[in-house]
Amino acid sequence: ERQWYLLEQGEVEQVLTQTHLKKSLSWPDGIKCWSVDTEELAEDDPTPLEPVQTSEDLAYVIYTSGSTGLPKGVMIDHRGAVNTINDINQRFEVKPSDRVLALAALNFDLSVYDIFGVLGAGGAIVMPPPEGAKDPACWIELIVAHQVTLWNSVPAVIQMLVEHLLGTSATVVGDLRVVMLSGDWLPVDLPEKIQSLWYNAQVESLGGATEASIWSIGYSLEKVDPNWKSIPYGKPLLNQSFYVLNELMEPRPVWVPGQLYIGGVGLALGYWKNEQKTKASFITHPLTQEPLYKTGDLGRYLPDGNIEFLGREDFQVKINGYRVELGEIEVALKQYPGIKEAIVTTIGDSPQSKRLVAYAVPKEKSVIKDYSLVDGNQTEDKDEVIQPDQELNYIAEQLRKHLVQKLPEYMVPTDYLILEVLPLSANGKVDRKRLPKPQRQTIAETTQHILPQTKTEQQIAAVWAEVLELEAVGIHDNFFAIGGNSLLVIRVHNKLQELLGRELKIVELFTNPTVHSLSQHIAQIYTQEVYIETSKTHGDKPSTKVTNSKKSSNFIKSINQPTISEPSDSPSDLFPCLIPIQPEGNKSPFFCLPPVAGVVFPYFDLASLLGKDRPFYGIQSLGFMENEKLLTSIEEMASYYIKAIRTVQPHGPYYLGGWSLGVLIAFEMARQLEEIGEVTDRLILIDLPPTSTSTLTKLYVGFQFLLTQALPQIWPYVYDYVQLQNQPNVRVLAQDGSPSIQSDNQPQSAGKVLNRINSLIRSGRPLLRVMQGNSQALFRYTPKHYTGKITLLRTSKAWNSNPQDPTLGWSQFSTQEVETHLIPGHHLNLLRQPHVKVLAQTLKNLLK
Structure with a gap:
């Protein structure tokens, strides 16, 4: 919104940008965008221009x-x-x-x-x-x-x-x-x-x-x-x-x-x-x-x-070197529906610890949760009444989401206090000195505040509390959400290295922003086999069970205080590609195959919205780990993944699906299952045509776009994953150093996904390696005929293969009529809010 305003108010005619931004962002009419990472700016005439x-x-x-x-x-x-x-x-x-x-x-x-x-x-x-x-x-x-x-x-x-x-x-x-x-x-x-x-x-x-x-x-x-x-x-x-x-x-x-x-x-x-x-x-x-x-x-x-x-002399402040008008933030806060008054101030004694605090007064005592406002996009009309004990936390959460869409990151407050009235001075002006200071430890305790349990968690939490000047830190509190910044990360980094006696990279603190994720990351680095099972929340006595192999370091033994026990094999142990995003439930499991990037992050929201009674398994591509063989043909992938899903469900009928590249893998799996006498009850293909059609060239262009978009598209899912951990009654289960987060009341990622997340973030090379292998498989594959039923969930902004064919070309590969459903959005956002809600509801109806 701010960018759009600058372009229009500034009467901008031409923009220098990059290819992935040129394609992913929206631009006002009349603007010419030039990609500096292509040859379109190459000079035809090297003669210097005359100075004018x-x-x-x-x-x-x-x-x-x-x-x-x-x-x-x-x-x-x-x-x-x-x-x-x-x-x-x-x-x-x-x-x-x-x-x-x-x-x-x-x-x-x-x-x-x-x-x-x-x-x-x-x-x-x-x-x-x-x-x-x-x-x-x-x-x-x-x-x-x-x-x-x-x-x-x-x-x-x-x-x-x-x-x-x-x-x-x-x-x-x-x-x-x-x-x-x-x-x-x-x-x-x-x-x-x-x-x-x-x-x-x-x-x-x-x-x-x-x-x-x-x-x-x-x-x-x-x-x-x-x-x-x-x-x-x-x-x-x-x-x-x-x-x-x-x-x-x-x-x-x-x-x-x-x-x-x-x-x-x-x-x-x-x-x-x-x-x-x-x-x-x-x-x-x-x-x-x-x-x-x-x-x-x-x-x-x-x-x-x-x-x-x-x-x-006024209310302009400096935050991390940026000049910030508090009034601009206050105006943005008041634009949120239901907010009557808003004040923004700063706390922190030094420039380095200074942070923004927002105070807001709602118009009404009750709050309506409008889904059309949560992500800045219009969705179906659906409201939910928020209970009183949820009200304050809900408003604070939505205000932050609202500001993220309107302001640059450095202008978004870290703290939000919802008040009934603003304190006034004798002359009727807001008395900023009487505004309450945020009590972060109290806010954390009202949500899901799990105390540190292992020695490593206790050490990390103690350092965070000292640096952030907090009384207590929970293991799922996000460092940057509770007052951390880039400078404070350095202080934490230095203190932890000295305390733990181990080298840490700065980037590891950015990519593991909670006490729990950082503790597990440290365990993953310094041991090969660690098993932790913890199920106690704030106020209970923690029970910890840790197994260390003979190769485990003394460092890990000392921080986790282990009791010897052998973990049993699970499907995820035998097939690391099998990620039980939501393993609980009494219904038949849904198996979802990976996109070109090879990861399962995009399916987190979808799995959650399908409900806790529907087991949801994501299949993640092999090749992210050094010892994993890279699969470079759709047929080979399908054969391997069939073996993986049969460790969970030995026989059909199966529910298979996939988005992007996962469409081709799911189709080939259904075809191979048919050859061995197994039935696929529902084959869900999400927004991709078969590559043997005339869209091959367009798919190649689409892949290039995906390649440039891959990392920016993945990071939001990583952040969402960390946020999803902050739920009541969380059970933490880690095998071979790779944590699995499960909850008694909300589906969440499970299995070895954090292990693979950390591997992805530490280096982009495994991701590019997997994408290269997957792209080779995509362009080599020619679908064969399948006698089963195909269900296509597609966006209206599809691949232009044939405007007259709503099946995108899949009808020529099935002996049955292809069932087609339209989903709002486009290929890259249909799995994110708000469009994923429509996708999930459609899928729910199909899997009944």
Whole structure:
């Protein structure tokens, strides 16, 4: 929604993007999208273009948070941007041998210098890979390998790197010579830590506003006075000016606080298509007639001529270096149906621990759960009355989902408190000081708060509680949902490595965000056979049963305090491809075959919606583990998977189904079962034509799209899986180091899926290997005739094989009439909310 607004309000005509984003996102009419990862931008004529811009022409428009609820576009001309860039390059003698590690997002104006400043001096930009963008271990590798000399970031980012290096006692740290820090408060002790790692580094504190061409003021940190409460803001940069004025626009004397104004050639041209806001913020000095920008910041002069920054005078805050208007979040909160009032504030004593807290007052005491609002898409009209004891948690959950759709991630609060009324002061204004502070441990206890049970869980939970300043942490609490951020991850990482005496990768903390998942991940890494069975919730005495093989390390023995016992074989032991997503129930099981990516994540919602009385088994492709043979033909897959499902159900009639590539595998399984005298009662093919039709070329294009979409499509299912663990009466069963989550009241993933999830996330190579094998199988396969009944569940936006054939070509491979049902959505979203509800209901009716 925000992106759409920026494109339309900014009158954007052309967009540089990537192929997968170009295809997956919706774009306003009239916009031309260019994919930079294809050859469509190749130059036909290498002759340089004639310069047509002047220094007064617009260089870029960058949007910042707006108090009215809509972001505002800051217009910077070439003169202002070039002035700042030239000043910095001359000040720090930037030359062709310099390299900068570009960590700033492109919608953050620090990236303007990273790109044009360094390239303008003939230097080079070092871009981290997407998976390493938040990983200090990756940063230091790049700094050393590419001889990075320049650092440009908000303080919190380099603090992550410093704490990582100091925590790991690193000896090779590269040779940074200039460290530029801006965008937020600079901790007084940080410069000394930086210079303890890079002895010759010049540390520079820079400041200003987006409305004044990146930076307008700076302070060189040669030595920090231990008595300082904050780092000085500094003095104006070249051709720029800074003033401390009172309400009458008169200069303030030394030590007397006043409002900060910026002048000089760096001033923006104003706000794009917002004359009212421009007039309010860009003013003329009544005496000097100099154009000025009113920053909204407070400061004061120091005796040496430097300025000291004192903070904001309004409700604009800095969160992880991003400037955030609390009013924009409040407006978005009030747009949620049923919310009467909303206030957003911050808590946290330091910039690194600062987080957003949302307070909301509902219009009514009762709440209606409208399914059409949950995921931002219109569905069938269906309401559910929420019981009083569920009300507050439900509202908080939905408010967060609502904001995720409207705001960037850094503007989404981590805490939500639902109040009957907002506290007011004597003059009738909201008294922010009287707003209650969130009690996170209390909130957790009202949901599913399972105390740590093994020694590893206790150690991890203790570290989390210490770092997050919480009284208690449950094993299913998500680190990032209870106040964690990238900087705090580094602290947790260092403490856990020291406590456990084992190396952990930063990315492992991101991909295992709960105490339970991280504990199981550690067990998986350091042992081959671990069996844990736990079924006690908060308030009960835990009982733990752990088996360690002779190969198990002393580390695992010590953390789990095991009692020797041998686990028995299960179908999942014999056939690791068999994932019992929902193994309980008295009805015939439904077996669902994998898509091109080979994983079963897409089926989690579907399995849950079918109900706990319908066993649901996902079949996951082989090849994710090093010792697994990769199957590269549909016939071979079908034969192997038949053996797997017969360990659960020896004889038919069977219920088989699949989506995407799983369609072809399920079809071939039904055909092979028919050959050996077994019956498939329902063969459910979900949205794929047979490859022998004229759609082969289109399928190839579709596969290329899936390849570029694979990882982004998988991560939401991983997150959903972690969230699903947070349920009452959870039983944790782990065999061979691979946990299975089961619940007495809600279907959930089971078997060895977490083992395979972790393998997937740690490296993309197994995923690409499986996809390559599956794609080979897809294009080699030619379906044969099948005498059984086929049921096709297809979307209206199908493969264009033949508009006149609703069966997508399957009718020519069956001797019976193909039963067809339309499902809303398209191929890539029909298994996600809200469309999966329609799919599940249709499937329920078919399996009766």
